[in-house]
Amino acid sequence: MNTSFHMSLPCLNVEETKSFYVDNIGASLGRTNDNWIDINLFGHQLTFIQAEKFNFNSPNYVFEGKMLPSFHFGVIVDVDQWGELYAKLNHLNLKVVTQTTFLKDKTGEHLSFFIKDSNDYMLEFKSFKDADEMFKA
Secondary structure, eight states: OOOOOEEEEEESOHHHHHIIIIIIIOOEEEEEOSSEEEEEETTEEEEEEEOSOOOOOOOOEEETTEEEOSSOEEEEOOHHHHHHHHHHHHHTTOOEEEEEEESTTSTTOEEEEEEEOTTSOEEEEEEESSGGGSSOO
């Protein structure tokens, strides 16, 4: 069995959340009811439960001169998928934030961009130059 990640988050509107992930990102829909949905995001289960806006009082941080959100989640994909997603989301006129290469010419070099979902969560897409360096120190 492949290991998959599960994350459950509150959302403001189930339909808007479904539209963002399914229509824009290209994720598939899993189980649903009136108050929650499961999203298959590259084989990982995201559950969104309708609730009030969640408040993260966490500051951002600076990494390699870029301001990044301290709370975010993301997916690591190959460089072709990364490029396709980046082009697609830009074409849809969705606000892509902080598209850059981090750790250039160092262990762990990767492409990265962030996009804000319909609940104001920051979603990151990464692609490592060398996938074997994902956890290498």
